[in-house]
Amino acid sequence: MLTFAAAVLFLIITPGPGVLSAAGMGSAYGFRPGLRYVLGLFLGSNLVGLTVISGVAAIVLSVPVIRVVLMGASVAYLTYLAARIAFAGSRIAFIEAKTPPGVMAGVLLQIINPKAYAVNTTLFAGFAFAPENLVFETAAKLVIMNAIWIPIHLGWLWAGASLHRLNISEAGHRRINYLMAASMLVVVALAILSGLNTE
Template structure:
């Protein structure tokens, strides 16, 4: 169980579309709107969990046409987001929107987030710690996953809010943007070169 918890921690804390966009919403719109977006990410990631656990995600993605459409949308969105971050100039601009994305936006992001599918597939297909009672194991995994997931996502929201409050020099702001964009492009590269 401890190995599973550590895997959850390290797989979720690494930058991906969910946490980077959450930090962006926090930086752009503050805690209240960031919390709504976080709630959408939470619902979305749990829907992905259920899709992985029930095998629905595997069945849908086994269809080459569906898999290709999902792949193009996912990679396209990640590249788009990375370029928006990288070319935001000297302003801290994780995202640039006039209205916050809200619960629906968080759910939609997780629906096309390849990291969400990869992480949940890894976590629920491995790390067996109660093989004699698989139903209880899945329930405990969901509890552990959601507890760690929530704490990490609130941490990323706080990072975004904190960065907004800092009066950083332009070079530092530019470096943050480029670092975040690079993180997004690494996710894109991993998705692009992963077996389909």
């Protein structure tokens, strides 16, 4: 069980679309507005976990076309969120992003997030600690994952919100938002490269 908990910690804490977007929302909009988005990430993460546990994800993702569509949707949505973060509170370019993305934005990100499926598949398919009682093991894994997931994502949101609260110039905030958005675009590039390497 401790090995499983350690695996959860290291797989979730590493920068991916969920934690980076949580930090970006905190930086762009502050802690309280970002909480609704993190709630959506939480609900979406558990929804992905349930599709992996039930086997639905394995069936759906075994179709190559669906994997390509999922990857394309993920890249497009992450790029959109990066733009929302980059232009938060400004009227720059094509987007005015005064209102933070809410619960549904977080749910949608997790549903199309390839890392969410990979992490859940790794954790639920491996690290058996009660093979004689699969129902108990699955329930325990869900509890452990959520007990680790919640503080990590709130921590990333808080870290981003700490930048938001700093008494820095508007130009400084804009640079921080650009940096957060650029970090998300790096994740997008890595996702594209990963997808190309598996084909």
